[in-house]
Amino acid sequence: EVQLVESGGGLVQPGESLRLSCAASGFTFSGFWMSWVRQAPGQGLEWVANIKRDGSEIYYMDSVKGRFTISRDNAKNSLYLQMNSLRVEDTAVYYCASPGDYWGRGTLVTVSS
Amino acid sequence: DVVMTQSPLSLPVTLGQPASISCRSSQSLVHSNGNTYLSWFQQRPGQSPRRLIYKVSNRDSGVPDRFSGSGSGTDFTLKISRVEAEDVGVYYCIQATHWSSGTFGQGTKLEIK
Numbered sequence: 001e002v003q004l005v006e007s008g009g010g011l012v013q014p015g016e017s018l019r020l021s022c023a024a025s026g027f028t029f030s031g032f033w034m035s036w037v038r039q040a041p042g043q044g045l046e047w048v049a050n051i052k053r054d055g056s057e058i059y060y061m062d063s064v065k066g067r068f069t070i071s072r073d074n075a076k077n078s079l080y081l082q083m084n085s086l087r088v089e090d091t092a093v094y095y096c097a098s099p100g101d102y103w104g105r106g107t108l109v110t111v112s113s
Numbered sequence: 114d115v116v117m118t119q120s121p122l123s124l125p126v127t128l129g130q131p132a133s134i135s136c137r138s139s140q141s142l143v144h145s146n147g148n149t150y151l152s153w154f155q156q157r158p159g160q161s162p163r164r165l166i167y168k169v170s171n172r173d174s175g176v177p178d179r180f181s182g183s184g185s186g187t188d189f190t191l192k193i194s195r196v197e198a199e200d201v202g203v204y205y206c207i208q209a210t211h212w213s214s215g216t217f218g219q220g221t222k223l224e225i226k
Contacts, residue, residue: 033212045162045205047215059213095161099216100152100209103161 002026004096009107016086016111022079022096022104030054030074035099036081038092039106046092049081063089086111114214115140117206122219125226132193134221136206141186143210150209153182153191156220157202166191193223201225 008020020036036048049070050059058070069082079096086109093106116139126132134153142149151169154162164173166182169189179194193200201224207217 033209035216037217044203044220045156045217047217050212050216052212057212061215097162098209099207100150100167101164103154103163105161 002102004102004104006094006096006104006107009094009109011110011112012086013113014086014088014111017082017084018086018109020081020083020094020096020107020109024077024079024096027102029072029077032098032101034072034079035097036068036070036079037095037097037099037103038090038109039095040089040092043092045095048094051079083109088112115142115208115211115216116214117208117216117218119204119206119218119221122221124221124223126193126196126223127226128198129195132196132200132223134191134204134206134223136184136189136191136218138187138189138208140211142189142208143186149185151182151184151189152207152209153180154205154207154217155200155202156205162205196223196225198225 003025005023035050038046051070067085071080088111091111095106096104118137120135142151153166156162165176170182181192183190203220203222205217205220
């Protein structure tokens, strides 16, 4: 059974940092592009970042460039998102996904003072 | 960057009636390997996205046969032959051919009229 399990979400103040992790199982993780996608309360899906199978290509949405870093460890079947300088508008459920195939259940990040 | 455009964004449907959602991409979704990586996902309230259709027209296991996908190149359609109450949710077309930007449309909210 395919599983993507996110962790690391929580409540932080503006300007603080969080690191999200995603543990993958049940498929050949190293064979897939992976993404972080977020969804603010009551809103649609919003793409955050993509990383190629071997990590050699990385793309970010404009509003997170310079603040967020996506990475992966294929030996550990894991995906990460380091989020720095968090803003109120980053509040959302963050999904780990290979968007055309598999999605996790998400982890909630709340940025509030 | 590829832009995915769905229409309509809101779709009120009477129970038992058909429904159709259009998805257009700004670039061809035909991969260099000949495959077209266009999927359709359903997101019910409070849940993560669930795949219904992959590679344009292939139904996932357990998906009712009232769901069908079609299209080619840049134009794709999801059809529901007879809408049931459990079909309420938001539908996304998601492409996995190009990775330099987001991979999905804005979503179409299906509701019962």
